[in-house]
Amino acid sequence: MVVGVIEAGGDLSTILYIVSFSLFIFGLMQGTHPTTAKTGNLMAAGGMAIAVATTLLLDGVGNWGVIISGLAVGTAVGVVASLRVQMTQMPQMVALYNGVGGGAVALIAWSEFRHAPVDFPLDEFVPVLFAAVIGSVSFWGSNIAFAKLQDLIPTKPLAVPGQQVINGLLLVGLIVACVMLVSSDDPPEGLFIAVLVGAAILGNLVVLPIGGADMPVVISLLNAFTGLSAAAAGFALDNVALIVAGTLVGSSGTILTLEMATAMNRSVANILFAGFGGAPAAGAGTGEERPHTSIGAQDAAIKLAYADSVVIVPGYGLAVAQAQHAVKEMADELEKRGVGVDYAIHPVAGRMPGHMNVLLAEADVPYEKLREMEDINPELPRTDVAVVIGANDVTNPAAKNDPDSPIAGMPIIEVHEARQVIVIKRSMSPGFAGIDNDLFYLDNTDMLFSDAKQAAGDIASEIGNL
Amino acid sequence: MDLVTELTIFVLAAFVGFAVISKVPTTLHTPLMSQTNAIHGIVMLGGLIVAGFADGALELTIAFIAIAFGTINIVGGFLVTDRMLSMFVRKRPNTEKPTPSASSASRPGAAGSDEGSG
Numbered sequence: 017m018v019v020g021v022i023e024a025g026g027d028l029s030t031i032l033y034i035v036s037f038s039l040f041i042f043g044l045m046q047g048t049h050p051t052t053a054k055t056g057n058l059m060a061a062g063g064m065a066i067a068v069a070t071t072l073l074l075d076g077v078g079n080w081g082v083i084i085s086g087l088a089v090g091t092a093v094g095v096v097a098s099l100r101v102q103m104t105q106m107p108q109m110v111a112l113y114n115g116v117g118g119g120a121v122a123l124i125a126w127s128e129f130r131h132a133p134v135d136f137p138l139d140e141f142v143p144v145l146f147a148a149v150i151g152s153v154s155f156w157g158s159n160i161a162f163a164k165l166q167d168l169i170p171t172k173p174l175a176v177p178g179q180q181v182i183n184g185l186l187l188v189g190l191i192v193a194c195v196m197l198v199s200s201d202d203p204p205e206g207l208f209i210a211v212l213v214g215a216a217i218l219g220n221l222v223v224l225p226i227g228g229a230d231m232p233v234v235i236s237l238l239n240a241f242t243g244l245s246a247a248a249a250g251f252a253l254d255n256v257a258l259i260v261a262g263t264l265v266g267s268s269g270t271i272l273t274l275e276m277a278t279a280m281n282r283s284v285a286n287i288l289f290a291g292f293g294g295a296p297a298a299g300a301g302t303g304e305e306r307p308h309t310s311i312g313a314q315d316a317a318i319k320l321a322y323a324d325s326v327v328i329v330p331g332y333g334l335a336v337a338q339a340q341h342a343v344k345e346m347a348d349e350l351e352k353r354g355v356g357v358d359y360a361i362h363p364v365a366g367r368m369p370g371h372m373n374v375l376l377a378e379a380d381v382p383y384e385k386l387r388e389m390e391d392i393n394p395e396l397p398r399t400d401v402a403v404v405i406g407a408n409d410v411t412n413p414a415a416k417n418d419p420d421s422p423i424a425g426m427p428i429i430e431v432h433e434a435r436q437v438i439v440i441k442r443s444m445s446p447g448f449a450g451i452d453n454d455l456f457y458l459d460n461t462d463m464l465f466s467d468a469k470q471a472a473g474d475i476a477s478e479i480g481n482l
Numbered sequence: 483m484d485l486v487t488e489l490t491i492f493v494l495a496a497f498v499g500f501a502v503i504s505k506v507p508t509t510l511h512t513p514l515m516s517q518t519n520a521i522h523g524i525v526m527l528g529g530l531i532v533a534g535f536a537d538g539a540l541e542l543t544i545a546f547i548a549i550a551f552g553t554i555n556i557v558g559g560f561l562v563t564d565r566m567l568s569m570f571v572r573k574r575p576n577t578e579k580p581t582p583s584a585s586s587a588s589r590p591g592a593a594g595s596d597e598g599s600g
Contacts, residue, residue: 024531040521041498047506047514050570057517057567061560064523068556071527077534079542086529086546090553097554098561103569106512109562113519113555120525120551123544127532130541139485239515246525247492253528254483260495261524267499268518272511363508370511377569386509 020075025254032070033257039063040261044268050383067257103378104335107235107368111162114238118154121147121245122212128252129208138198143251145194148208149215150245156219158238164228165367171228179225180289186218222288229448230287231367233276237284240269272369279363281415281426306452308444311462313471316403316438317478319462320346323400323436325356327392329429330372331365333406333441339469340379343405346476347381353479358385360392360402360429362410393430402434404455406468408447411439414454423449437461440471513566520559526552 022029040063046056071077101109125148132141163169176182193211197203226234243265250258277284320326328347334340347357359381365372373386396402404411413432414421431437432455439456442465446452455461464471506514529548536545 044502047510050567054567057563064556071530077530079533079536082533082542082546086549087553090550091557094554094557098558110515116551117522117555120548123548124528124532127541127544131535242522246522249528251488253531258524259491261521263492263495264499265518265522267496268503271503370508373509374512374566383570388508
C-alpha cells in the first residue's frame with residue numbers, strides 16, 4: 017500500500033479538503049427538492065470519499081490493523097442499520113447517529129490530550145476540552161433520547177427535585193475543571209477523565225426529564241451539538257474539512273431546533289428545563305359534558321366521497337398505528353372518484369423534523385401532495401372535508417382564539433375553517449399539551465372513534481362499495 | 483493554520499450553513515438530518531489521525547472505536563438518506579402533469595411490501 021504520500025497540513029491535503037467541503041455545501045444546496053436532493057446526497061458522499069482518501073494517504077497515518085478493522089466494522093454496521101431501519105424508527109436512528117458522532121469526537125479529544133506537547137497551546141487545548149465536553153454530552157444525551165424513543169425507558173419526564181440546581185452545579189464544576197486543566201503545567205489525565213464523566217452525567221440529566229413530545233427539539237439540538245463538537249475537533253487538529261463540515265451540521269441543527277421550538281410555541285430553554293411535554297396539565301377534565309357528534313365509517317365514507325376537496329391532517333397517532341398505507345388506500349379510493357386529496361403536515365407531526373413526510377412518502381403519497389402548514393392554511397376555508405387522523409393539539413383552534421390557553425399562539429393547521437371536519441381518534445382524551453381540543457365540539461366536526469389504521473381501511477372499503 | 487484563520491473559516495461556514503439549510507423545505511427535514519449525520523461522520527478523519535500516533539492498548543481501542551463510530555455515521559447516514567429520498571421520487575414519471583385523479587392510483591399489493599432501497 018502506498019501510504020504517507022500526502023504531507024499532513026500541506027497544500028495538497030488542504031486543497032483536497034476544500035474540494036471535499038465544497039461538495040458538502042453543493043450537495044446540501046441541492047436539498048430543495050427530492051430529485052435534486054438525491055443527487056446532492058451523492059455529491060456529499062463523493063466529497064466524503066475524497067476527504068477520507070486524502071486522510072488515509074497522509075504521512076503519519078498508521079496502525080493499519082486498527083484503521084481497517086474500524087472501517088470494516090463501521091461499514092458493516094452502517095449498511096445493515098440503514099437497510100433494516102423502518103421509517104417509523106428514523107428518530108431513534110438519527111438520535112443514535114448523533115450519539116456515535118459525539119462519542120467519536122469525545123474519544124478523539126481524549127487521544128489528543130494524551131499526546132499533547134508539554135506546552136499545549138491554548139488555541140488547541142481549549143478546542144480539545146470543548147470537543148470533549150460537547151461530544152460526551154451529545155453521546156450520553158443521544159443515548160437517552162434513543163432509549164426514550166425506543167421505549168426502553170419511560171418517555172414521560174423523569175426528574176428529581178432540584179434538578180436545575182444539580183445541572184447548574186455540574187456545569188460550573190466542569191468549567192472549573194477545564195480552567196484547572198488549561199492553567200496547569202502538567203495537566204493530570206485523571207482530571208480530564210473526570211471532565212468526560214461529568215459531561216456524561218450532565219448529558220443524562222439534561223435529557224432524562226424531557227418528555228416524548230419534545231423529542232423533535234432534543235434530537236435537533238443534539239444534532240447541532242455533535243456538529244459543533246466536530247468543528248471544535250477541527251480546531252484542535254488544524255483540519256479545515258472538520259471545521260467546515262462540523263459547522264454546517266451545527267447550523268443545520270440550530271435551524272431545525274429553532275424551527276421546532278417555534279412550531280411548539282415554546283422557547284428552547286423552556287423545553288430543556290421545564291420538564292413539560294408529557295405531564296397532563298390541570299384543566300383536562302372539563303370537556304366531558306360538552307356535546308360532540310360521533311359517526312361511523314360509513315357516514316364518513318359518504319361525506320368524503322361526495323366532497324370535491326379533502327385535506328388529510330396526519331399526526332403522530334397515525335404513525336403509531338402504522339396507518340399510512342391504509343390512509344393512502346383511502347385517498348386512492350377518493351381520487352378514483354375525482355376527489356382532490358391533499359395532506360397538511362404540521363412541522364411537529366411525528367417525532368423529528370419532517371418525520372411525517374417520510375412516513376407518507378413510504379406509503380407512496382406523491383411529494384406534491386405533502387403540503388406545509390403555511391401553504392395549506394389559506395386553502396382550508398375552501399376545503400369540503402378535513403380529516404384529522406391521530407393529530408390533536410396541532411389542530412386546536414384555542415391556539416388562535418383563546419389567549420388564555422396554554423397553547424395560545426402556537427401555529428396550527430386551521431381545520432376548523434373547513435366546511436366539515438372528521439376527527440379519527442380512539443377517544444376524547446387530550447393530547448400532549450394535556451388540554452381539551454375545542455375542535456371536537458364544533459358543529460361541523462364529527463368524531464370517528466377508532467384506531468387510525470382500522471378506520472382508514474374501513475372508510476376505504478366503504479367508499480369502494482358506494 | 484492560526485486561530486484567527488480558523489475562526490474566519492468557522493464564521494463564514496456558519497453563515498453559509500444558515501443560508502443553505504434555510505432553503506431546504508420542511509418536507510425534507512428528516513433526510514436533511516440523516517444527511518448531516520453522514521457529513522458529521524467527517525470526525526472519522528480525526529480517528530484516522532489519532533490512530534497514527536496511537537500507542538498502547540487503550541489508545542488503539544480509542545482510535546478503533548472513533549473510526550468505527552465515524553464510519554457508521556458516514557455509511558449509514560448517506561445510505562439511509564438515499565433510501566428515504568428514493569421514496570419521495572420513485573415510481574412517478576413526471577413527464578406529464580396529469581390531474582391527481584388521472585394518475586394511476588390503484589396499485590394492488592403495494593402496501594407493506596419492502597421498498598427497493600437505492
